[in-house]
Amino acid sequence: MELWFTEYQTSSLGITCKTKKTYHTEKTEYQNLAVIDTEQFGRMLLLDGIIQTTIEDEFVYHEMISHIPLFTHKNPKKALVIGGGDGGSIREIIKHPSIEKAVLCEIDGRVIEVSKQYLPEISCALENEKVEVVVGDGIKYVKEHKNEFDVIMIDSTDPIGPAEGLFAIDFYKSVYEALKEDGIFVAQTESPFFNKDLISRVFKDVKSLFPIARLYTCAIPTYPTGYWCFTMGSKKYDPLETDIDSIPDIDTKYYCPKIHKAAFMLPKFVKNLLK
Incomplete structure (x- = not known):
């Protein structure tokens, strides 16, 4: 059967x-x-x-949510992941030699434990000495840690249930305050085909808070429509001005220096969502 x-x-x-x-x-x-x-x-x-x-396509999401902001920042030392209990984003973060500490804040501790048991290829860095794992509410966590992080990644589930508050402007304000003066944050923001209103609202909110707001995309086969986007807010560094010739070679399957720039080249219908 x-x-x-x-x-x-x-x-x-x-x-x-x-x-x-x-x-x-x-x-x-x-x-x-x-x-x-x-x-x-x-x-x-x-x-x-x-x-x-x-296991087959996770590298696309985890590499793109991590390496775009980390290579945009000039010297990231401390990073925070909200959500992401599978550990994939943490795995990518600690590939950067400048990183001294990476914090994972996941509300559901069982996601972490089950991922360690059944998805070791993805969760393999959660025991790394540079990593701190916090089981708790990410919204509360960022409110309690001001001016602390160089890069924050919102590696959330869809905007329903436990993750709904991670797509609100009040949360983005707290994220802004948790970042240092040259900090960068990135959030996964769903499919440009299915989530037009959400993307437009989130981009508008981020643009109202950060001097630099950018949206970039990639292809993830198992996510709705296979076409996914991320929204970035940066206090100082523009990913479009990153010197891609200075990006070192690291162990990736999807991300590369040319992808760093190409991901921001948006189709017209996606650009229109940002107006």
């Missing part, structure tokens, strides 16, 4: 994967958590039936 998993991305569209095995299911304090094995994408982390990451 064949078993298939379907994530219903809208009321009329979904992505379906043939599954080989279910490794884990549980109801945590915050959400339904599962890890399954699929033929096409390998092991897959699900929260409330929504794909969060897979």
